[in-house]
Amino acid sequence: MKKKSALIAITVFAISAVHAVWADNPIITTEYSADPSAHIFDGRMYLYASHDRKDAKEFDMNDYHVYSTRDLQNWRDHGVALKIADISWAKGHLWAPDCGYKNGRYYLYFPADATGKYEFKVGVAVSKSPSGPFAPEAEPIEGVNGIDPAVFTDDDGVSYLLWAAGAPQIAKLTPDMKHLDGKATALAGCDHFFEGPWIFKRSGLYYLTYPAFMKGGSGDGGNGQYYDYATAKAIMGPYTYRGHFTRTQESQPWVGNIHGSQLEWKGKWYCVYHDAGQSAGHINPGFKRSVNVDLMSFGADGAIQPLVWTKAGPPQLVPIDPYVRNEAETLGGSDVPEGPHAVATEPCSEGGVDVGPMKAGDWVKYTGVDFGAGASQMTVRVASPVNGAQISLHLDRLDSPDLSTFAVPNTGGGQTWRTRTYALGVVSGVHDLYLRANGSVAGVGLLSLDWYRFTRASKKAAGD
Structure with a gap:
């Protein structure tokens, strides 16, 4: 069934940057593996x-x-x-x-x-x-x-x-x-x-x-x-x-x-x-x-060379395309599995898995998102059993100023899903994208995320 999405305007500054993207070790942070x-x-x-x-x-x-x-x-x-x-x-x-x-x-x-x-x-x-x-x-x-x-x-x-x-x-x-x-x-x-x-x-x-x-x-x-x-x-x-x-x-x-x-x-x-x-x-x-x-790597004689353990890991092969549907559980990082803001995945009522339930301060990272010339809207599939939940977006660092903050409505349950679309100022270039859950209710699940997608800015908006 098609669902209508709400459009909520948030004013932000246009941001553009390109940075080298490297993997983070360990690669799985929601569970021990x-x-x-x-x-x-x-x-x-x-x-x-x-x-x-x-x-x-x-x-x-x-x-x-x-x-x-x-x-x-x-x-x-x-x-x-x-x-x-x-x-x-x-x-x-x-x-x-x-x-x-x-x-x-x-x-x-x-x-x-x-x-x-x-x-x-x-x-x-x-x-x-x-x-x-x-x-x-x-x-x-x-x-x-x-x-x-x-x-x-x-x-x-x-x-x-x-x-x-x-x-x-x-x-x-x-x-x-x-x-x-x-x-x-x-x-x-x-x-x-x-x-x-x-x-x-x-x-x-x-x-x-x-x-x-x-x-x-x-x-x-x-x-x-x-x-x-x-x-x-x-x-x-x-x-x-x-x-x-x-x-x-x-x-x-x-x-x-x-x-x-x-x-x-x-x-x-x-x-x-x-x-x-x-x-x-x-x-x-x-x-x-x-x-x-x-x-x-290998030597000329075929010998395996001493493995160099790194925090960075190997280079990212391709960036995330934000203009297609991306599953929320495809993660570049989060707090450690037993950290104060650890997140996990859970079975989703619409099939597959989702990320959640996220408590106040919990965050997830998506590495190497290529916004190209610019994005002006973000659409998310979200569920929330409480009033007052929010999502804040941050670029490149979790402690960077909020790119934007979205109000997440009470959808009627932690597995009752709604599609919401939010307006942005233009964000362009390649960035690590952080999403953080916020709300006044401490220690309880505020929201869950199923998927997200961005919309390209018009040529006029991207050039402003």
Whole structure:
């Protein structure tokens, strides 16, 4: 049904600027996330990760979210893709997952405790979409006892499943991607192997990366791991150990492990991995990790060069086009997951997810919005159960002067949606855009956001 939108005029000064836009690490700020497996599907980078709970006392995860991006900066939370309650054989501990594609279907491989005694098996769930939701098979995959599954499809179309069970295990998958095609092989040459095997191929060489044993670290009375790798000319080996390319950070002594994936996209190589910087100062920080992404490089001999961890991350690939509908949950940043102004996503009554409910002072960031010659209106899909809620807009910094402040009406409920259009003075150029919720009612949800879109200014207005 079409809905009429209200137009509310707000007077602001015309603002124009262009600035370099870089990604922020960690890349997911609404939730804790870890053990990331990244793939390129349909022109986007998709991220399949463990979901560390905010109340975590151990690694007892109970669902998976899927995230994706087109620009390496603004990541969309697609919501819960699979949860423990949907898996009949699983008792708990949904650890590191991965996803593969074949024949028009996406296959999510996941480990879970099958008995309640830390006896792990690996299952598979299927979806028509890379974002899910995924429907699990009734039983785990026969012959796969272990953790940290990863799927690799070679140039000839044959797919393989890897997992950790003392040593890295590998086996072919059947064409339907649901069973092993033969017995597993333990890969030799992976010195100091701990967990989390991942394979990628570059210039005809297979790289097997994995979290590795560190003296005095995890499994040896303390915290910390190296990230090691081995290479081979054939996927089944033999592999040659090549050493470390990074490790957990000494500045985060509470972090027990490192885990991730590596991939090429648009001519650049990326390492996606986790740390636990966002959980500093909170209870049980070692069980609350966060995903980062950084550029990686190789030497002339194919050696992975030491990974440089950055706060900035890699450059944004393309800016946000504000003149099309943009989902509010495609975020460039927010307060940390347990911060005083943390935000989250929630199921939306109109489908998908939204951002909310946002309390007074909560904020979200959209990085690298290219307004071009100028925008003069903003349209938002918003819900609010209270009177007096407002949204303020800020450019480039949260503490910058208000670009504009919008009154959000009481729509009749936190999932009762209305489309509102607000007039702006002309804003042009490339900016980071911050939206902050404001209101006099403290500690309660003021509003939720579903999507936003801007309208171009007329040529005359843009030139004034």
